[in-house]
Amino acid sequence: MKLPICTFDAKSGILCPKCEAKLKSGQLTQADVDISIKMMKIAPQISELDKVSIVRAFEIDDSIALALTAGDLALFRSDYALFKKLEQALEKKTWLVQAEGSDRKVLEDVFFPVRIVNVNQVWLPDGSKMTKIVISGRKTERFPIDIEKAQKVLKAVKGIELLVGFERQ
Ligand SMILES: [Zn+2]
Known part of the structure; x- marks a missing residue:
């Protein structure tokens, strides 16, 4: 090891x-x-x-x-x-x-096995950059990932400030 x-x-x-x-x-x-x-x-x-x-x-x-x-x-x-x-x-x-891994790869790793359909950079009015992902389908009760924790993981591992959206509301 x-x-x-x-x-x-x-x-x-x-x-x-x-x-x-x-x-x-x-x-x-x-x-x-x-x-x-x-x-x-x-x-x-x-x-x-x-x-x-x-x-x-x-x-x-x-x-x-x-x-x-x-x-x-x-x-x-x-x-x-x-x-x-x-x-x-x-x-x-x-x-x-x-x-x-690339940002996209690490996003997919953290959200595994959820499918990410889109990744975008979003600039906020204060000039800070965030990454927005769109997840396939809609959020159900059985959604396997704790989004708040996933956001913290991505910040720690890759410095990504993450916004999460779903394809369907
Ligand atoms: Zn040593």
Whole structure:
């Protein structure tokens, strides 16, 4: 398993000088460190994690977001039981996104498996930029995504300020 910090640091819970410097300079966050340590603890329960690369980790309120390489993201997407196992081991609602994915890709990752039909940039009168997505169909009670949480995840992971609309009201 590859983590934002060295595997050795994640095992010992103590950062080497290199990782310590990255944390101080802001290249790494405390969430990267804490979640790396947690991942190392749960690794023995999930053998598939051996091959997985976690590029960045984020804490958003009571949930976790992991930025994975494209191949690793595909692995969890194709095996829902494996994803649930990971989420249960982490004991937190877990969001998966592709590291260094385009804005559109990361939007789709956060809203997975919901279909996004349109993505637009919206400029507000104060000059700030927001991203507006339009979701297929209308919002029903069974809509699987907590939109407010998804907005926070996108802000944390990609700096996206998100507006959400539906195709039909
Ligand atoms: Zn280190």
